[in-house]
Amino acid sequence: MRAVVQRVTRASVTIDGEVTGSIGQGYLVLLGVGADDTRAEADRLWKKLFGLRIMEDEDGKTNRSIDDVGGEVLVVSQFTLFADCRRGRRPSFTAAGDPAHANELYEYFVQLARQDVSRVATGTFGANMQVELVNDGPFTIVLDTDTL
Incomplete structure (x- = not known):
């Protein structure tokens, strides 16, 4: 899984x-x-994500977890994270899970999040979505279960 x-x-x-x-x-x-x-x-990824200390403390240091600050989570499915661009100009997505498998694990991941976080919102699996955000920092991290 990639996040x-x-x-x-x-x-x-x-x-x-x-x-x-x-x-x-x-x-x-x-x-x-x-x-x-x-x-x-999914279990490993959620455990890692939930425990990350990337939220700011009162001194502006990234020293707090999402749980520490009562933060919220928005989970959006994105199969394009498995794009393979090594050949040609059009990405291949053969490494992405098939829709039934991917949706099952996406829903499972959301369920894990809801066990730990009071407010978890989602997109709709497979839908054409527009995502808006205000990146705080900006602070962006890429997690891959192959390297956790």
């Missing part, structure tokens, strides 16, 4: 002109599921 984690002051996702999910301070998580990923990868 692009952006620390935000606010973020939202819009589908067909309607805001379907929004958060205040917290993380926007763009989540990609690979063909070989399992619930074990």
Whole structure:
């Protein structure tokens, strides 16, 4: 699994002109599921993400977790995180999980987040979404379960 984690002051996702999910301070998580990923990868990824100390403390140091600050999470599925651009000009997405598998793990990841965070919003799996955010810092981290 791959995640692009952006620390935000606010973020939202819009589908067909309607805001379907929004958060205040917290993380926007763009989540990609690979063909070989399992619930074990989702567990590892969520545990790592939840424990990250990338929120600012009272001294402006990145020393607090999302739990410490009562932050919120917006999770948006993004299969394009598995784009392979090594050949040609058109990316290949064969390493991405098939839609049924990817959706199952996406929903499982959201379920894990909801166990630990009071406000978790989502996009809609497979939908054409417009994501808006105010990146706080800017602070962006890429996590990949192959390297955790």
